[in-house]
Amino acid sequence: MKTGDVSELTLRRYPRYLHCLRKLKQSGLEYTSANELSRQLAVHETQIRKDLAITGLQGTPKIGHRITDMERAILTYLGWNKLRISFLVGVGNLGSAILGYDFYKETGIQIVAAFDTSEHKIGLAINDISIFGLDSFSKMAKRMKAQIGILTTPSEVAQKVTNLMVESGIKAIWNFTQHPLSVPSDVIVEDVNLYAGLAVLTRKLIAKE
């Protein structure tokens, strides 16, 4: 199945399921159901069943599912069961915050190096991730087969750094800048658009006014 068949909204729900499953497991449970997830997450049960079916999980309605089976199905479907090498460019406040997350544990995405142009930052490390000069990017990305580029630079240099990432074999760019990126058709861009979230938030505020 290609991603095109499944809506982004569906994909965006899976991490919430995983989060909930982990908490249920921690509370000592071995089995759970779409019904229980529905109660915990305020998502309709039918929706959850449908989402779980997409991952290939077989249902046993009476008993529910073994939690570890559910986790494995979702992780495999999202590709979070595999290591993916990731490089971050732009170690400002936002970049530093991103380096502080432990994405690897949950997603398999490991940030193995960070890059900046500032002499004051090169040679330092954040969360054990070393900061290199941007001129080392291409060689290191090719050698380590980096797949994912995390873009936390100022907007003004976003396209220039994107071009460098693409030339260096990066296959997906997680774009935290406001700049709309131009990339070849075989490169994925996932924009983190804070303004999109604010649009939802303020429109909901208006509806309550």
Added chain:
Amino acid sequence: MKTGDVSELTLRRYPRYLHCLRKLKQSGLEYTSANELSRQLAVHETQIRKDLAITGLQGTPKIGHRITDMERAILTYLGWNKLRISFLVGVGNLGSAILGYDFYKETGIQIVAAFDTSEHKIGLAINDISIFGLDSFSKMAKRMKAQIGILTTPSEVAQKVTNLMVESGIKAIWNFTQHPLSVPSDVIVEDVNLYAGLAVLTRKLIAKE
């Protein structure tokens, strides 16, 4: 019209339209069309017409729309034409990065104060926004009629700070923590879920493998 009638996906598209309109205006244009936006943003023209109609914008297909009229219609629909007082709690790397954004110019959301529990941060300022002790939150929020709380604390204290925000009259919480927040039904929570974006990104990567 209530927000419930319009999908979040639709709402999330408007900031991209605004961004594009601003660039067209800067390039010296006075009028533009759904067709032109479609070309620039790779969103289907029918979709754009539909989205613009929701804001109440009247179409004149031949000439297109005056760009300033389009901007005004979207800004009004999103409630971005009004000042909204916002307080941020948690001045770590992420909080500092958020304080660096100039949301006010585009959205009317003005971060007027930041709060932290660290003695080293209280009294400092970032981007001209002063940092106060958390014990000042309630009094200041009530006095300044703060509507929006931005939550960039560690997850462990997310619910505690949320309770404080709700008690202080905050009507919407922009949640950057991974913690699922419990709030009364009249309070809005908009989660910034980085893992949701990563789910989309890695699933698209798999589809190309």
